[in-house]
Amino acid sequence: MKKILPAACLVLLGPTLAHACAVCLTGAGDDSVTEAFNMSVLFLMATPYAVVGGIVSCLIYVKRGKAAGVKTESDGEPAMPLATIQKESATR
């Protein structure tokens, strides 16, 4: 903590010292290369979310399809014989 606090104050007092890499310095500019890098970074940042979202959507889609299939298969045949259901209803 004793080391972190002075370092944080130093960064706040001299923000140019925080420009640790060429990309950070480029990001501060306003030319076409900066815009190109920013667009590329945004695209690459968004892609993993799109890929993982796509995989999860696929799994949900398949699971819902399977659930609908099971429901359709069991529609023709009741889970319990009707006589049993009627008897249970009568005893209640």
Place this chain on the structure above:
Amino acid sequence: MVRTSAAQRLDEAPVASVIRLEFGGGDPPAPPVRPNAPIASNAWLATVMFLGAEAMFFAGLIGAFIVFRIGSSIWPPPFQPRLPVGITGVNTVVLLASAITVHMALRSVRAGAIGRGKRMLAMTAALGGVFLLIQGYEWARLIHFGLTVSSSIYGGLFYTLIGFHAFHVAGALAWLIVVFVRTNRGYFSPQEYTGVQVCAMYWTFVVALWPILYGLVYLY
């Protein structure tokens, strides 16, 4: 004798069931247990993961293209040949048509129409082959006009992006031919069609990727 046969009848499952239901006694039959089947096959899941990795690979290439394309004030660079937009547009339609035929093949195999499935697989392979032939013809012309990998960043990006896609189409075509041969030998049926399914998934990925690359490299 009569008593014995009557007793045997009472022990028979349907009779015993009716007696139990009408006169009480015994527990009601347990509801049928639904099998706890996985939502997708291992091959399906592995293909989805593989396609995710492929998507990330192409995203890296597209990211590099974006840096150079947006960073350049003049695109294409001077003294570089223009890309054939028209014929590649027709080629795009050919490839998109192959996505329809591969899905028709999958539906046919699922429905048990194996003969129709084979025809659709053959048509898909033919459309993929036509796509690759036109691409190869274009490349030969572009190289003749001086656009090579080392001629400029433009050429390098073009051959890297479009080349990797063509390589994937060639791989998918080889896979499709293997699936066609296996279908011909009767490996697939309405109960077992995973091989056709995962091949169709990969083909669809390759086809879906192409309009993005076409729009980015040829039109943007």
